[in-house]
Amino acid sequence: MKFDRMTSAGYLVNHVARLFADGLRKRIAPLGIVPGQFPALLALWEKDGLTQKELLAVLDIEQATLANTLTRMERDGLIVRKEHPSDARARTIHLTEKARGIRADAYRAAAETNRCALADMTEDEQDLLLEFIQRVIDTMQKDKEQ
Amino acid sequence: MKFDRMTSAGYLVNHVARLFADGLRKRIAPLGIVPGQFPALLALWEKDGLTQKELLAVLDIEQATLANTLTRMERDGLIVRKEHPSDARARTIHLTEKARGIRADAYRAAAETNRCALADMTEDEQDLLLEFIQRVIDTMQKDKEQ
DNA sequence: TACTATTACATAGCATACAATGCAATGTTA
DNA sequence: TAACATTGCATTGTATGCTATGTAATAGTA
Structure with a gap:
């Protein structure tokens, strides 16, 4: 039997979340947050x-x-x-x-993090990705309530 | 100015990662991991x-x-x-x-977590989502190296 | 061969997440 | 109104991630 990390949604999502946190951390460090x-x-x-x-x-x-x-x-x-x-x-x-x-600077830092992360996707792909993730969140939250 | 959490890739990805970790945690707890x-x-x-x-x-x-x-x-x-x-x-x-x-049980638990998370997406949508996330990871990793 | 640099791992300190529990204040009910 | 339940928040303990740094062993070099 095998289990491939590279095609496991959970594994990938964990990884990308850490990359986002890291990117944001670096950008907002100068703001003291x-x-x-x-x-x-x-x-x-x-x-x-x-x-x-x-x-x-x-x-x-x-x-x-x-x-x-x-x-x-x-x-x-x-x-x-x-x-x-x-x-x-x-x-x-x-x-x-x-x-x-620091509000305006913080907004910019977060927007910049998102922008860089999605830089090589088309607008349509970006929209689709966000929609997919929202659907997964909805599904998992409903699951939790059971 | 505004910044909508619900359309921020970083925010959503952080949230969904925590939901995955939680789902996996519950399923593998009986295995002692x-x-x-x-x-x-x-x-x-x-x-x-x-x-x-x-x-x-x-x-x-x-x-x-x-x-x-x-x-x-x-x-x-x-x-x-x-x-x-x-x-x-x-x-x-x-x-x-x-x-x-516990190998087989652990594989099953992880696969089950992924299955539940993606339950209301078609096969094609699931593939597309994984591909998108992998692309984002690639982009962000290249960024980090600079 | 003696010095220095690098490598492999451990440790410390911190942020962020959770579950479990404590505690004081507030609400409810007999 | 006394007793009990609930609420709002704090605290504790643990896991998981990071950066920075320490330490011992190994490798490379003058």
């Missing part, structure tokens, strides 16, 4: 002052992962956590001046 | 007794990552490291009876 902070920053740039729970609802990661990431972001001066006006368990999360200031 | 050990196992099932360097040549990961993974595999009773016959720096890596015994 790291790839794991990107999803939270995207959400907070769109809407500041969310609670952890509200952020979680948007960010396909586990609560513990987000809590730890937020702690590092606070340490790095990207966010501050303030007490929630009506629920003492919760805290609202606010971007600092520093985090607000 | 974890996803990170899979690539090394695949290589050793094909050819036992490789050195770390020889394994590295096959496994798109860094040397330090492999060294740590091998240490956990030894701890878990999957491999033993023996002294190299002619080079005292190197060690050859050998699968245990336990690791040899």
Whole structure:
């Protein structure tokens, strides 16, 4: 029996995800952020002052992962956590001046990473690839719920 | 300005990679192995007794990552490291009876993970998706070398 | 042969992911 | 309202990835 890594979707997807993370890491290093902070920053740039729970609802990661990431972001001066006006368990999360200031550069870095990755594909192929991946995500998420 | 996570290749690829790892993790848990050990196992099932360097040549990961993974595999009773016959720096890596015994089940688990993930795509679409990802990997690896 | 460079691997430190669990605050119900 | 359940978040432990660095052995060279 054989199992070929090069035709295993899981193997390839893991590999390409690490290449993306690496590419993004290098481009955003000058901004003082790291790839794991990107999803939270995207959400907070769109809407500041969310609670952890509200952020979680948007960010396909586990609560513990987000809590730890937020702690590092606070340490790095990207966010501050303030007490929630009506629920003492919760805290609202606010971007600092520093985090607000790097938004445009961070968008460019992410777009540039994607652009380089897909550089030798046609527009149609790029669209098809994204559509395929979204379908796989949908399939796997439905599976998980069972 | 906006940046849509749902149309960012990097974001989607990161997400789908985590879903694959999760799916595989659940299926191979009964075998006593974890996803990170899979690539090394695949290589050793094909050819036992490789050195770390020889394994590295096959496994798109860094040397330090492999060294740590091998240490956990030894701890878990999957491999033993023996002294190299002619080079005292190197060690050859050998699968245990336990690791040899789960080969077929592990193949099935990985194939099943891939099958479920691609369940709602046609054969042609699956082939195209794999081809696309391989092209992206090639592009990004060439980029890294610059 | 003595020095130096290279090689093979290990280790340390960190980021990012997860599951499991703890804890205080809030909600619900008898 | 006291007891219990739920919620929001933090903490702990582990896996997996990376970079940087250490160490011992080997290879190459003056």
